[in-house]
Amino acid sequence: MRIIYFITITVIQRNKILGMGVNLSGRIYYATALSYSFFYFNEEPLSKIIESKVGIRTFLENDSRAMAYGEFCAGVVNGEKDVLFLNLDHGIGLGIVMNGQLYYGKSGFSGEFGHIPLFKNEIICHCGKKGCLETEASGWALTRMVQEKLQEGSSSVLTGRKSALPEIQLEDIIAAAIADDMLAIELIGAIGENLGKGIALLINLFNPELVILGGSLAVTGEYIRLPIKSAINKYSLSLVSNDTQLKMSKLGERAGIIGACLLVRNRMLAIV
């Protein structure tokens, strides 16, 4: 296992490692140690399986929630207590911090923002339902839209880089946008508008001080932030959204790692 190899080569002595945090996407609750979306083994907690192999106390967390916590403790958050963190990647994740605490909900599954039925379409989502926000506003939707446009004959730097359309990945589209590709920029704008509609709904519900845009799509910067901001202005109640700041993640891809470490520290200290 790569984890065991990493622990072997790291400069930190094994007996100094208090615990290990594992971030996964999907429905996960640290308190039951079960991962329902990936590696679900007949009610046997995934963390216990990892612990038995590695020999270190292990805690699971939803990736977006860990990223939210990392950003809250060591990132762009500057004293704000009510914060929403969007993990914009292939899917759409949401970490909710309310009054300075991560919000889990009754069963630990809060934040299923990507699966609110906001659109009337016939696109089947990964969750099995149709019309979810993810079908029109995620990296997965962006990849589909780019492939459709290229099939219709749109020109883009992407066509020269890959021989077959299905080979075009989200990373390629992000790189193309950063390299000023018009098609990539236009379609990032389109999913940004759709995302902003969903975020306007969140702002109306939570009245947060700060909304953070993170995940791989956040590296496109203003290309995604401006259409989101414009849609928030259009769709949210101005009295509610006036005091809500919209910022990009400061930690980038390190947010989840830092969040996982800090959450393990909290749990180990609470347990001891």
Ligand SMILES: [Zn+2]
């Ligand atoms: Zn869905």
